[in-house]
Amino acid sequence: MPVTVFVRAGGPRAPEPQDKEPSLTFDGPRVVIGRSDGSDVRLPDPSVSLRHASIRAQGSDYAIVDEGSTNGTWVGGVKLLAQTPRLVRSGDLVRVGKVWLELVVGQRPATPDLGLATRDLALALVRRAMEAAGDDTSAVVRVAEGPDIGAELRLREDGRTYLFGRAEHCDLPLADEDASREHAAIVRRGGRVFLRDLGSRNGVFVGETRLAPDQETVWRPPAMARIGISVLSLEEPVSRALAELEAAADEPLPDAAAPPAPVSVHAPPPPEPEPEPPPPVAPAGARVDAAIAPPLVHVPAARARPKRTFTVLDIVVVTVAIAVIGASLATLVWVLR
Numbered sequence: 001m002p003v004t005v006f007v008r009a010g011g012p013r014a015p016e017p018q019d020k021e022p023s024l025t026f027d028g029p030r031v032v033i034g035r036s037d038g039s040d041v042r043l044p045d046p047s048v049s050l051r052h053a054s055i056r057a058q059g060s061d062y063a064i065v066d067e068g069s070t071n072g073t074w075v076g077g078v079k080l081l082a083q084t085p086r087l088v089r090s091g092d093l094v095r096v097g098k099v100w101l102e103l104v105v106g107q108r109p110a111t112p113d114l115g116l117a118t119r120d121l122a123l124a125l126v127r128r129a130m131e132a133a134g135d136d137t138s139a140v141v142r143v144a145e146g147p148d149i150g151a152e153l154r155l156r157e158d159g160r161t162y163l164f165g166r167a168e169h170c171d172l173p174l175a176d177e178d179a180s181r182e183h184a185a186i187v188r189r190g191g192r193v194f195l196r197d198l199g200s201r202n203g204v205f206v207g208e209t210r211l212a213p214d215q216e217t218v219w220r221p222p223a224m225a226r227i228g229i230s231v232l233s234l235e236e237p238v239s240r241a242l243a244e245l246e247a248a249a250d251e252p253l254p255d256a257a258a259p260p261a262p263v264s265v266h267a268p269p270p271p272e273p274e275p276e277p278p279p280p281v282a283p284a285g286a287r288v289d290a291a292i293a294p295p296l297v298h299v300p301a302a303r304a305r306p307k308r309t310f311t312v313l314d315i316v317v318v319t320v321a322i323a324v325i326g327a328s329l330a331t332l333v334w335v336l337r
Contacts, residue, residue: 048096071097
């Protein structure tokens with residue numbers, strides 16, 4: 001059964017809509033949570049260890065295990081012992097370092113292309129933190145070689161298509177004679193940048209690979225792009241910050257500095273209480289005060305034991321028994337003389 005990991009903000013703030021909450025869904029035997037680029041859930045926070053915790057399938061259930069992290073793993077308000085599994089239920093809140101996660105077990109489709117989705121989630125978390133601090137997160141295309149060396153274009157608008165070429169209306173006009181009037185297009189969507197050849201005469205290269213015309217290709221630094229004789233570099237402040245966070249040492253987190261737990265929004269509702277049985281019905285015509293009336297249950301009265309009396313026959317039997325015992329004692333004394 002798949003398990004979905006939602007990245008939640010701590011504290012009593014209103015949760016985001018489910019379609020905007022960063023999340024990944026897995027359908028495998030183990031999910032590694034950590035700060036390294038090899039983690040399945042990649043959390044770019046220095047309070048999270050490189051390999052912090054893991055979620056392991058146990059039959060139809062899941063257990064979470066702390067992998068010897070610096071700041072520990074918490075389920076609700078309970079800190080786990082290292083390497084000691086603890087079963088989790090759908091809707092449980094888990095804290096790794098400063099980051100709160102909510103686990104949901106259920107029939108959800110697994111996230112496609114988990115490698116890219118994991119990186120995109122990490123970049124989205126870094127971008128959110130940088131924007132909250134007022135930092136510029138725009139990717140920058142810069143001319144590294146060619147007639148326009150030093151010219152640059154900031155991709156500030158997500159989803160907007162920017163044009164490169166010799167035409168004056170291009171967003172990055174080039175004086176390169178080997179460039180077409182509208183040579184290439186570039187667009188940023190979320191944490192990825194896509195480059196497309198617009199059917200140019202001399203083509204677009206990323207590294208040594210020529211791009212197929214009119215087909216978007218992901219462009220990731222440090223790979224360089226070539227248009228005519230111009231060489232372009234791509235600088236992504238978010239990617240650079242992510243790499244710096246992954247290379248940093250673990251940051252100790254005092255318990256007093258831990259963020260408060262969010263409110264679980266995916267926990268199943270509690271079961272409805274069973275209806276109480278109806279009160280007993282008094283016989284017709286009877287007046288009963290419901291507040292003080294005893295339950296209408298018949299309890300039979302205890303039977304009194306009859307008093308024991310002695311008859312004449314009982315006295316005769318006792319007398320004969322005493323006589324027999326006396327005769328026996330006399331005979332025993334005579335024999336022993």
